[in-house]
Amino acid sequence: MTQGLFGQVEMNRCSPVPVGRRDYLTYRGNVAVGRHGWLRLTPAYSLALVRELLKDSGPDELVLEPFSGTGTTPLACATLGIRCHAVEINPFLVWLGNLKLTRFDKGTDRALLAAASGIAENARDPDAVEWRPALHQIEKWWDAPTLHALAALCKGIRRQFRKRAPGVSDLLRVAFCRVMIRTANVSFGHQSMSFKKKDDGEEDQLIRETSARCARRVTDAFLAAAREVAESLSVDPPGAEARVLPGDSRHLHSVLPERGYTAVITSPPYPNRMSYIRELRPYMYWLGFLSDGRAAGELDWRAIGGTWGCATSMLNTWTPDGRNGIPFPHFDRIIRDIGKGHALLGRYVHKYFEDIRGHIEGLRSVLAPGARCHYIVGNSKFYDTMLPVEGIYAALFEDAGFANVRVATIRKRTSKKELYEFIVHAHMPHGGKSCHPLFLVP
Ligand SMILES: C[S@@+](CC[C@H](N)C(=O)[O-])C[C@H]1O[C@@H](n2cnc3c(N)ncnc32)[C@H](O)[C@@H]1O
Incomplete structure (x- = not known):
């Protein structure tokens, strides 16, 4: 059990604990907070959530946010005086994130x-x-x-x-x-x-x-x-160095300027077919980040979980990596069941988890021993098939050698009774698979 901002939540693996909507944990908690409230863009979590996860941070904390989105994590870190590097594939969000992190001159x-x-x-x-x-x-x-x-x-x-x-x-x-x-x-x-x-x-x-x-x-x-x-501009201005780097979080090793990140706080795209490019297109076209539909589809294809425009036809010819399955019980059956409703959807979910597996495996080369990972994820339902996203993330962390992997239910997502948001916690091992008690999830 853990207390605090998230209320009392039981640690569990695959079945959500009944909790309410808790909108203060979403972007709604940010709209009145200075630069966080500039634009309501991708689904974001709240500043309060990041602060809670960092409340015991020491002076040497160096945070990584591999899916920056609206930049909640780097901005929250910068205002707390904690260094943070974020990575984002969408150039518009890289621009906006870095603008939020700018220390503007007086006047x-x-x-x-x-x-x-x-x-x-x-x-x-x-x-x-x-x-x-x-x-x-x-x-x-x-x-x-x-x-x-x-x-x-x-x-x-x-x-x-x-x-x-x-x-x-x-x-x-x-x-x-x-x-x-x-x-x-x-x-x-x-x-x-x-x-x-x-x-x-x-x-x-x-x-x-x-x-x-x-x-x-x-x-x-x-x-x-x-x-x-x-x-x-004067509300909680950034105090520490934080920036958003353009790049692909499946290749962190080549994107990040440093090694030894002590914590990861992020929410990757959810496997629910929501396209960030589709949602952001008015901003991107007006500001000149996009000039035609083909480029929009190609950018969506490069993003994890993108299926919009020409990304859909590219997915049609995608084939899974035959050498490495996803290490979750009955994963292949789940994919087959989803694919019965619509073959493309099965392929979509399969590719999503192969991409996430590549990302999680890549974390090991950039994290410090004992680093804490906190992944906010949402489950999905395709026709009658539930996709236990949180359980699959936990299995991927364990398979990549992470220790002390836990899942906590944090909030109900929509009026649909089965859809929840979770935090998957995991720790980079200290050399072997064991974990220093300092880094254990309470
Ligand atoms: C759920 S949003 C992140 C929200 C963010 N935590 C916040 O609070 O604003 C997921 C983000 O991941 C980005 N993304 C998708 N694939 C990516 C990849 N391969 N590398 C880096 N970023 C990616 C998307 O563009 C999107 O902005």
Whole structure:
């Protein structure tokens, strides 16, 4: 049993302990906390969770986050004065993570507000702006006047990029993203984005709103967003060196600049077919990180668990590594059962765990003896087949020679009764397979 932030949870291996939703352990716990709240992107865990896992850290702690996402772990570490290196495959998230970790000069907030008001003023001028991001069916995302106003803001920010210090132009882009997503015709469900259905009243309002009024509404929202970003800069600023490195966490050895990481805190992608590229595409197209659908699918294919766009057809020709099975009882049967519903899904889950196995095996070359690993993972269900993700992670850690492997249920994920989130804890052995008592999970 363990107490604390997570409440009282029993350590177990494969069956979830009934616990509630505990939204404070998700990104919802971060939205009001300075830079953590800039954008709501990939599913993230909370700052409070990272702090709890690091509460007994000493001065020599060096944390690794192999799946950085929105950068919760490196930012939490940096504000606690703990060094951290994170790895992320998506270039947009690398950019955003490093921006959150920047120690800005005094006066950056004032420079940001001055630049934002110049851009807003110019964007109110209804001159035509030709450029549009090549986002598929962009008219489903924004009506024409809003799109026009956003394009004008974007053009102004690009001009600023040449004039201003890089920090200010990057922060202007964050303010732009906040407005761009707030004005989009989308809603975010528990897992992914969908288009909102407009009712007749909304259509009427759009027809009545002139381009000039729309431009004012959007530029006012941009100024408000710039103020929010400026205010966030002084909240818990980063105190220690932390950064996000671009790269693939299946090849940590070649990505990381150091060895001897003392702790890993992360949540890898879940095997639930959620595509980070699909979810992030409006940001990535507007900011120039993506310019066509092919590149989007290829990036998703490089990510663990990606199946969007052309990644789907690439998965169709993927074959498992025949030499090494996944060391979990009945894994092959589970894959066959999932594949009965849809052959591609069976292959998807199989590839996911082969990738995760490669990642876990690679950890051994970069961790310090006794290093603690904390993996937040969620289970999945495909048709009638439960996928015990937490148990398979535990088995992969044990197979890779990690010691003291434990699973704790931390929260219920959705209204579906079987879906939970877990922490899989494991320790890098001290030479052999045994573990120093200091590093034992309480
Ligand atoms: C669940 S999110 C991480 C959330 C993060 N812990 C947070 O709190 O923001 C998983 C991340 O892993 C990244 N990813 C997927 N495959 C990767 C790989 N092979 N190497 C590095 N990052 C990868 C995805 O782009 C995504 O941002």
